[in-house]
Amino acid sequence: MKLSKEEKKFWLRNFRIEKAEKIPIHWEILKSADSDYDDDFFYFLSLRVEIINEIYLKDSQITDQSIEYMTRFKGLKNLFLRKNCFLTKSCIIYFNQMKDLENLNLTGTEITLTDLFQTLNNKNLREVFVSSEEIEDNLEEKAFSLKERMPNCNIYLNCSYSTDFFGNLEKPIF
Secondary structure, three states: OOHHHHHHHOOOOOOOOHHHHHHHOOEEEEEEEEOOOOHHHHHHHHHHHOOEEEEEEEOOOOOOHHHHHHOOOOOOOEEEOOOOOOHHHHHHHHHHHHHOEEEOOOOOOOOOHHHHHOOOOHHHHHHHHEOOOOOOOOOOHHHHHHHHHHOOEEEEOOOOOOOOOOOOOOHHHH
């Protein structure tokens, strides 16, 4: 299948790929920090790439629309979305659709524990990292409710990894 003019520009600009048959359909990892990756980037990527195992995006330009495009990727186990300030609680429904998703990091986004408490229900999740606001009421109650809904999932507040800088284990809420 040939690339449209817009697709060709996308693949050339981002990956120096000129022909559709050169685009790998299986990617182990997509990693970027402080990038200009946006909704268009994930739209074009999702048209050709079928499998991505890990996505690490820190401080990009993505919105909830990008998360919807990510639901098209099979095998997505790790999704690190730290400091993506344009994400809102509206994208949580898409995390629920990601059947292979095991690790989700939303620290530094607008999404709070209260938002997750209201909507998140992905039983495959093993770890969720989220920032908490001091004004959130009943933090432990909300975390406990999430733990009941997703019993195999550890929920971490205000940390980005399950270990600290020295390799010591961080304690989840539950």
